[in-house]
């Protein structure tokens with residue numbers, strides 16, 4: 567079996583196991599429904615927080631206003647965004663974690679150590695990882711993370727170029743975006759440049775899903 571087929575088969579097996587996971591079922595108010603997608607050809611890895619109730623119901627990641635904003639930030643259409651050969655979507659928690667006083671609860675802590683290493687080991691083409699949320703930033707930047715999401719996002723030029731920290735694109739962050747206009751002015755152009763570069767590497771010359 568060619569190496570690429572072997573990797574694809576191995577990833578399919580890991581994803582099937584993840585989608586059948588019930589590890590923290592006792593803590594999930596709506597029960598397990600892991601939402602994760604990936605393909606070994608993916609160039610960009612999106613690490614978000616965890617599904618909300620709408621995504622839990624549909625099983626489609628980022629199928630909500632947060633996803634609409636994220637696609638606008640990336641300048642990609644839905645077809646490209648949902649092509650796992652382009653974007654792998656692997657949140658910090660694969661299942662809806664429930665609701666607390668201040669909004670949705672954090673991703674379940676069992677999920678990242680159980681699944682992320684197994685999945686990302688089978689994504690050899692990833693050139694850029696988008697870190698959306700404090701949890702993703704801490705997991706993927708570790709000691710390189712600054713004291714706050716704002717500081718980490720703002721330090722984009724000093725951090726490794728294969729990872730970029732972003733605020734969560736939720737409408738709940740509209741105020742944050744208004745109060746930090748440098749994000750749209752400075753970080754978004756760099757984000758789009760890095761996404762284009764990720765797809766242009768090794769011969770894919772057309773940035774997937776770029777709006778005309």
Ligand code: SF4
Nearest residue numbers: 587589590660661677
């Ligand atoms: S949140 Fe993650 S660890 Fe918990 S049941 Fe879902 S897939 Fe398994």
